[in-house]
Amino acid sequence: DAGVTQSPTHLIKTRGQQVTLRCSPKSGHDTVSWYQQALGQGPQFIFQYYEEEERQRGNFPDRFSGHQFPNYSSELNVNALLLGDSALYLCASSLDWKGDTQYFGPGTRLTVL
Amino acid sequence: GENVEQHPSTLSVQEGDSAVIKCTYSDSASNYFPWYKQELGKRPQLIIDIRSNVGEKKDQRIAVTLNKTAKHFSLHITETQPEDSAVYFCAASTTGTYKYIFGTGTRLKVLA
Numbered sequence: 001d002a003g004v005t006q007s008p009t010h011l012i013k014t015r016g017q018q019v020t021l022r023c024s025p026k027s028g029h030d031t032v033s034w035y036q037q038a039l040g041q042g043p044q045f046i047f048q049y050y051e052e053e054e055r056q057r058g059n060f061p062d063r064f065s066g067h068q069f070p071n072y073s074s075e076l077n078v079n080a081l082l083l084g085d086s087a088l089y090l091c092a093s094s095l096d097w098k099g100d101t102q103y104f105g106p107g108t109r110l111t112v113l
Numbered sequence: 114g115e116n117v118e119q120h121p122s123t124l125s126v127q128e129g130d131s132a133v134i135k136c137t138y139s140d141s142a143s144n145y146f147p148w149y150k151q152e153l154g155k156r157p158q159l160i161i162d163i164r165s166n167v168g169e170k171k172d173q174r175i176a177v178t179l180n181k182t183a184k185h186f187s188l189h190i191t192e193t194q195p196e197d198s199a200v201y202f203c204a205a206s207t208t209g210t211y212k213y214i215f216g217t218g219t220r221l222k223v224l225a
Contacts, residue, residue, distance in 0.1 A: 004156075033212065033213075040218075041218070042117075042216055042218050043202070043213070044215070050211075056211040056212055058212060092213075100164075101162065102147075102159075103159065104149070104157045105156060106155065
């Protein structure tokens, strides 16, 4: 049973560039949430996707956008990268939006220079 | 707004001793409280969770207690072992609101 997978593992970008991160949910899960974890901090909720729609959004600017595909995988896009966007980006999946338990992927470490 | 406070930020215990980490949440509608363990460079892993209709839950050396009136919940680890060393995060959520609010984490060091 495959767990949550994310790609790439690491990414280095420069300010102003755009980045796309990818996530495949745990087998049988159809809901994907994205979190940003700055060094030494707890994860911060970015948004959640269910049925290919963004269901709720945290306090992140519109530079952060996402998408969910029919196979439930998801992408996180960040435009106009800032130094402060450097963080570990975690994807979590759950069994529909009513399912409380979220299972996390290994994350993508984004460094913005 | 919604907030989860977590204490202490660091905790050092001798191997075999107990460790307690405490969290306080602000949203009285919160009804699900998971705890995650995150080792350096790895994903957060769910170690135990509790729902608001239960006051205590135990799984071997790990237990979680919930006080809804005070809006407190705590993680208890007994007979600590060096492999328990990690950062522990508490979180709170409300069914149907789609998001977890995480605490700031506790770095636990178990000294051999």
